Amino acid sequence: MKILVLVKQVPDTATKIRVNAGDTVIQTDGVKWVINPYDEFAIEECLRLRERFGGEVVVLTLGPKRVEEAIRQALAMGADRAIHLDSDRELDSQAAARVLARACQDEGFDLIMTGKQAVDDDQAQVGPLVAVELGLPQVTVVLTLEVDPEARRIRAERELEGASEWVSLPMPAVITAQRGLNEPRYPTLPNIMKAKKKEVKVIAVESLGVPLDPWVRVEAFSLPPERPAGKILTGDPVEVAQELARLLHEEAKVI
């Protein structure tokens, strides 16, 4: 099976996000960059499929030079080779999807995996948009994946509110990974060494001839309003519990 995994590099989830009021850029100095957490589930699932059915796992990443580190890490987890779409521009979901789809359309992948969403923009769009670009079906937010390469069919369980549903679809397809799908592996030292020798093809985004102007544009960032200093109670558990219940009832009026 020939499998593609889309990997985005994002600020570590421990990052405190800083913006200047009214600005359209996030301050990135001092930010630690990591693989998007959901993309780790996607990578792991691809590796497991290759271990079971053979074939190769290709990593596709769009971003500036710094994303090489994410690519090396995905290769160290076990992916076979990578494509780096190099660009310093911030693209919106649709431009990104067009670029990503263009870069992989001629390879003939049996399966394309992405994370359910990137934890920076939180759009949860790129997977379905790539699917549309390539004319493929999709299943999003997948908890369980069953692939039958002979029959070229997939069954996937996806998360709903307080429920889940099973979806049946043909291959090739786009699958977006949710936490719970698997437990991603850590790169081993020998694999980290091996990853250094694996092929990373760099393609300049501008050379693809895809329109890049955004449709969805951030006009300004703002930080969530600070909460006023809270009322913190200490003392006898029963007394403070009664006082809290009173405050919630009389002051906040929420119970």
Added chain:
Amino acid sequence: MAQGILVVVNQEEGRVRRVAYELLSLAQSLASGQVTALTFGPDAENTRESLGRYGADRVVFLSGPAYQAYSSDGFAQAVAAVVSTIDPQALFFPATAWGRDLAPRVAGLIGAGLASDCTEVHVRDDGRLGAVRPMYAGKVYARVAIDSPRQIFSLRPNIQTVVETGRSAEVVAVDPGLDASTFQAVVTEVKQSQGGQVELTEADIIVSGGRGIKAPENFKVLEELADALGAALGSSRPVADEGWVPHSYHIGQTGKVVSPTVYFAVGISGAIQHLAGISGSKYIVAINSDPDAPIFKAANYGIVGDLFQVVPALAQAIREVKKDA
């Protein structure tokens, strides 16, 4: 010229989720044309009265044999067909599992920009719609413009008050002329998870437990409080990772992002990834034995104390308050 708003929602057995009414109320307050609701499935017609009551001027029901089971590619084609008939200026979807699967598919198909999971949509000075959406799980809010001729928004549940305008929605017949045998990804089975508790993203009150709970059986203490409050249960990530509670309880940057009226954080330290997922709460109440726990900086109300003593007393106190009220 394109005008009005198309509100695309799902229904089950003739009932829609509350978020559908929120979308209609919002659409009605913003639209410079008609608000049209679109829904699918065998019982779609049964939603006519309620969709009209909350703001639909018109309704489109796709209840034919092609729409018995959800298909992301099939339903997206159907929405595209309705869009070319109705010609709306904007489309609204709920930012639920259903809407977040379908909306980007539609966006790709009809070539329109989509802003996901918005917490606000407003009319801009230029007369077009703009939105506010959280990014980095709510660590920052972005005001966004959509420059494509048609605009698509998915809206987070629980952010909009519901207004009854008591319209009697007119039925518009649209036949996309699709055949289910051409649909590729098709739902074959829906499994309800046990418990049947209120979905966290829609819950009004949440009682959430962290590692301070110490053992899975101790979650009972929280159930008692949740019971007294009529609240849904949630957790920090480690508690879900340990398997003390189902994965669906996990709240935070890599779990659910919630926006209840009151969020009770019990035995939760308040790590940045957890705080990101709860910043949309109106009130945060912290119960923690460590007075220096970061959760207290985010809390409107807090109790410094041992949760095993405080929580049962609080459950009792709340029952008494409610009894007197």
